[in-house]
Amino acid sequence: MIGEQSRRSTLHDVARLADVSIKTVSRVINGEPNVAPTTAQNVRDAIEMLHYLPDAAAANLARTGRETRSIALLIPTVDNQFFARIFHGVEQVAHEHGFVVFAASTDLDLATEESLIRIFASRQVDGFIIAPAPGDHRGVMAFLGTRMPCVFIDQTPAGVVADVVTVDNAAAAREAVTHLLHFGHRRIGFMGDDANLSTAYQRRASYEETLRAAGVVPDSDLEEMGICDTEGAEAAVRRLLGLTDPATAIFASRNMAAIGAVRVLQQMGLSHRVALVGMGEIDVSDLLEPPLTVMAQDPLGFGRLAAQRLFERIDGHDETPRTLIAPAHLVTRGSGEILLSR
Amino acid sequence: MIGEQSRRSTLHDVARLADVSIKTVSRVINGEPNVAPTTAQNVRDAIEMLHYLPDAAAANLARTGRETRSIALLIPTVDNQFFARIFHGVEQVAHEHGFVVFAASTDLDLATEESLIRIFASRQVDGFIIAPAPGDHRGVMAFLGTRMPCVFIDQTPAGVVADVVTVDNAAAAREAVTHLLHFGHRRIGFMGDDANLSTAYQRRASYEETLRAAGVVPDSDLEEMGICDTEGAEAAVRRLLGLTDPATAIFASRNMAAIGAVRVLQQMGLSHRVALVGMGEIDVSDLLEPPLTVMAQDPLGFGRLAAQRLFERIDGHDETPRTLIAPAHLVTRGSGEILLSR
DNA sequence: TTGAAAGCGCTAACAC
DNA sequence: GTGTTAGCGCTTTCAA
Numbered sequence: 001m002i003g004e005q006s007r008r009s010t011l012h013d014v015a016r017l018a019d020v021s022i023k024t025v026s027r028v029i030n031g032e033p034n035v036a037p038t039t040a041q042n043v044r045d046a047i048e049m050l051h052y053l054p055d056a057a058a059a060n061l062a063r064t065g066r067e068t069r070s071i072a073l074l075i076p077t078v079d080n081q082f083f084a085r086i087f088h089g090v091e092q093v094a095h096e097h098g099f100v101v102f103a104a105s106t107d108l109d110l111a112t113e114e115s116l117i118r119i120f121a122s123r124q125v126d127g128f129i130i131a132p133a134p135g136d137h138r139g140v141m142a143f144l145g146t147r148m149p150c151v152f153i154d155q156t157p158a159g160v161v162a163d164v165v166t167v168d169n170a171a172a173a174r175e176a177v178t179h180l181l182h183f184g185h186r187r188i189g190f191m192g193d194d195a196n197l198s199t200a201y202q203r204r205a206s207y208e209e210t211l212r213a214a215g216v217v218p219d220s221d222l223e224e225m226g227i228c229d230t231e232g233a234e235a236a237v238r239r240l241l242g243l244t245d246p247a248t249a250i251f252a253s254r255n256m257a258a259i260g261a262v263r264v265l266q267q268m269g270l271s272h273r274v275a276l277v278g279m280g281e282i283d284v285s286d287l288l289e290p291p292l293t294v295m296a297q298d299p300l301g302f303g304r305l306a307a308q309r310l311f312e313r314i315d316g317h318d319e320t321p322r323t324l325i326a327p328a329h330l331v332t333r334g335s336g337e338i339l340l341s342r
Numbered sequence: 343m344i345g346e347q348s349r350r351s352t353l354h355d356v357a358r359l360a361d362v363s364i365k366t367v368s369r370v371i372n373g374e375p376n377v378a379p380t381t382a383q384n385v386r387d388a389i390e391m392l393h394y395l396p397d398a399a400a401a402n403l404a405r406t407g408r409e410t411r412s413i414a415l416l417i418p419t420v421d422n423q424f425f426a427r428i429f430h431g432v433e434q435v436a437h438e439h440g441f442v443v444f445a446a447s448t449d450l451d452l453a454t455e456e457s458l459i460r461i462f463a464s465r466q467v468d469g470f471i472i473a474p475a476p477g478d479h480r481g482v483m484a485f486l487g488t489r490m491p492c493v494f495i496d497q498t499p500a501g502v503v504a505d506v507v508t509v510d511n512a513a514a515a516r517e518a519v520t521h522l523l524h525f526g527h528r529r530i531g532f533m534g535d536d537a538n539l540s541t542a543y544q545r546r547a548s549y550e551e552t553l554r555a556a557g558v559v560p561d562s563d564l565e566e567m568g569i570c571d572t573e574g575a576e577a578a579v580r581r582l583l584g585l586t587d588p589a590t591a592i593f594a595s596r597n598m599a600a601i602g603a604v605r606v607l608q609q610m611g612l613s614h615r616v617a618l619v620g621m622g623e624i625d626v627s628d629l630l631e632p633p634l635t636v637m638a639q640d641p642l643g644f645g646r647l648a649a650q651r652l653f654e655r656i657d658g659h660d661e662t663p664r665t666l667i668a669p670a671h672l673v674t675r676g677s678g679e680i681l682l683s684r
Numbered sequence: 685t686t687g688a689a690a691g692c693g694c695t696a697a698c699a700c
Numbered sequence: 701g702t703g704t705t706a707g708c709g710c711t712t713t714c715a716a
Contacts, residue, residue, distance in 0.1 A: 008489070010708095010709055010710085011709065011710065012709080020686080020687090021686070021687045021688080022687090022709090022710080022711095023686075023687055023688085023711085023712090024685090024686065024687075026710070026711065026712095027685095027686090030711085033685095034685055034686080035685070035686085036685060036686090039685080039686085051484070051485060051487065053460065053463055053464050054464055054709085054710080055403075055464065055466065055708090055709055055710070056461075056464040056465045056466070057399035057400075057402060057403055057465065057466055057709085057710090058399075058403050058692090058708070058709035058710040058711090059709075059710050059711070060399060060692090060710090061397075061399055061400050061403060061691095061692045061693065061694090061708095061709080061710070061711090062691080062692050062709075062710040062711040062712075063692080063710080063711060063712085070465075077430065078420050078426050078429050078430060078433075078445075079423075079426045079427055079429070079430040080426075081421075081423070081426075081625075084420050084421045084422075084423075084426050085421055087420050087421070088419065088420060088421045088447070091420075091446070091447055100444075100446060100458075100461055101445075101446065102442075102444040102445075103420075103444075103445050104433070104442060104443065105430070105433055116442075118395065119398075119442055121395055122395050122396055122397065122398040123398045123399065123412075124397065124398070124399055142393070143393060145393060147350070259625065259626055259629070262626070262629050263628070263629060266629060282625065282626065283423075283601065283624065283625070284601055284604070284624065284626060284630065286605070287601070287604050287605060287608060287630050287631065288626065288629050288630060288631070289629065289630070289631035352692095352693055352694085353693065353694065354693080362702080362703090363702065363703045363704080364693090364694080364703090365695085365696095365702070365703060365704080366701085366702060366703075368694070368695065369701095369702090372695085375701095376701055376702080377701070377702085378701060378702090381701080381702085396693085396694080397692090397693055397694070399693085399694090400692075400693035400694040400695090400708090401693075401694050401695070402694090402708090403692095403693080403694070403695090403707095403708045403709065403710090404693075404694040404695040404696075404707080404708055405694085405695060405696085405708080
């Protein structure tokens with residue numbers, strides 16, 4: 001074992017050790033026919049002995065119909081159960097197809113998103129699944145072009161036509177607000193994130209529309225947008241409850257908004273006086289005090305659906321882009337079933 | 343725009359369009375000196391026009407001191423807040439170093455872990471951070487060898503000497519159990535996962551030791567191992583509470599075990615009679631009923647620490663492997679401060 | 685059944 | 701300042 005270099009061994013090293021040509025080694029590695037059993041075994045022994053591992057990059061470079069069997073997933077942050085489950089779903093389907101998933105976080109920043117797209121595209125991934133940041137995506141799409149398959153998830157990107165997997169925002173917000181109206185509420189607060197995100201403005205629009213349909217005039221004082229973390233959510237709830245004519249119910253249109261709301265309601269001792277409906281499950285919705293009523297989404301299913309769509313594209317199905325809309329459904333647990341008390 | 347092929351454009355295409363040699367294009371791309379400003383601008387225009395993107399794989403292949411500026415992160419599943427935060431921490435440090443992180447899930451399965459290591463190694467990542475599955479890692483380490491930097495996180499892998507970042511399991515379990523003993527409990531249940539995982543057996547060992555030191559003989563009926571999801575946790579808690587001489591307190595040594603425990607205690611109406619201390623925070627520990635007392639870990643810090651260590655290795659620091667042990671600290675919130683009631 | 689030679693897209697060394 | 705050449709590790713002709 002003298003002279004064991006730290007250099008990775010190559011096809012040549014294996015060939016030399018097995019006393020064959022590099023082409024023969026290549027044949028064995030790729031399971032091509034026309035190799036004598038003895039030769040093949042010698043080659044395998046040499047591979048084993050040298051801990052040889054093919055260089056995937058070099059192989060792809062040489063191969064004609066390039067395919068790296070990898071896809072990139074861009075999400076705002078993995079550190080949110082919703083996106084973590086999307087990741088999980090994407091990974092499931094990718095593995096079924098023999099692909100690996102490279103995930104990275106954009107922090108909902110368009111510049112970061114673009115830079116990651118460049119990095120992954122330059123690494124020759126076969127496709128993208130992107131939960132887009134707010135902002136005009138025309139540049140991004142022009143760059144990805146028609147040759148790089150791409151499916152957007154959660155948010156509908158601004159300015160472009162592309163495959164999108166998202167929840168039925170209008171229906172979800174309508175059902176949540178209607179639920180609260182049923183319990184007598186008229187002062188219903190709305191908590192949403194960045195108003196440039198499609199989910200945020202669609203949910204708010206539906207919230208307002210549902211109120212109007214019930215004869216309630218929307219009040220902008222009751223609308224808190226731009227919530228991006230639980231601290232922001234807590235501040236927003238305090239404002240909603242501190243109004244001269246305060247909110248008696250809240251629709252928190254993001255999971256983290258709901259978490260902040262629960263926290264403040266507990267602190268203020270209003271958990272059983274102010275009704276709350278969240279959007280999207282959290283791991284322990286049922287264990288909170290009070291148990292959290294939500295419009296449940298299926299992020300695992302989103303991820304799977306987006307991945308399936310992406311593989312259709314990768315396999316060459318060249319239909320026109322579609323928006324796949326998944327339903328959300330109401331899960332009543334207590335926090336949302338609080339009657340208006342005057 | 344006639345004849346726009348779907349083939350990706352290459353250095354040659356850019357060179358032809360800008361009417362220079364490929365080397366000049368290469369210079370512009372890599373910001374090398376000795377290019378006339380006008381030439382450089384022509385090249386940049388051509389790049390823009392063709393949507394040219396360098397092929398990172400080919401560039402790395404040609405480059406002498408190969409570095410792909412990427413690291414691989416292998417975790418059991420991203421779909422667990424603990425590992426999601428580790429991911430986040432790793433990503434932070436990697437980005438600070440200009441590296442990208444490729445993450446994948448092992449499902450705590452050694453074969454999957456090994457196969458992912460092959461895939462990533464063959465893609466020439468510069469290093470690994472691995473939360474290892476149970477099982478002998480000698481094969482894995484022999485394969486990675488000394489030339490591929492690798493840091494283990496959370497679990498200490500069996501059978502090998504390597505850099506590890508983990509929590510002080512002995513101290514954490516001791517403090518949790520001592521806390522419960524202080525409140526008069528003698529029948530303290532232990533919930534842990536796969537007994538082959540270092541965190542699980544170390545915590546159990548410390549749990550038993552702490553009991554003995556307090557004059558309590560450990561009872562194997564009170565030890566529930568192999569818990570890997572909340573359903574398993576719920577079944578385990580039911581058994582602990584169904585014993586002839588049932589547990590009056592529980593140390594749930596994993597976050598998901600604690601979630602299952604809270605659920606069952608709520609269902610059985612025992613939330614305020616059975617004391618519970620969890621291990622590791624969950625997003626909303628403070629909002630549960632009752633609020634969850636935990637031995638808090640710092641998974642974000644774990645991730646950062648592991649990444650920092652990995653970059654030391656990548657930068658060539660060749661010290662002997664070390665185990666970095668981070669402390670956990672008790673956060674009392676209510677669930678663990680319940681006096682023994684006879 | 686096997687091997688030699690060309691070339692994938694790029695960088696490195698050295699010319700001019 | 702700029703271009704030419706060789707070659708990274710592999711696959712693909714095509715010949716033996």
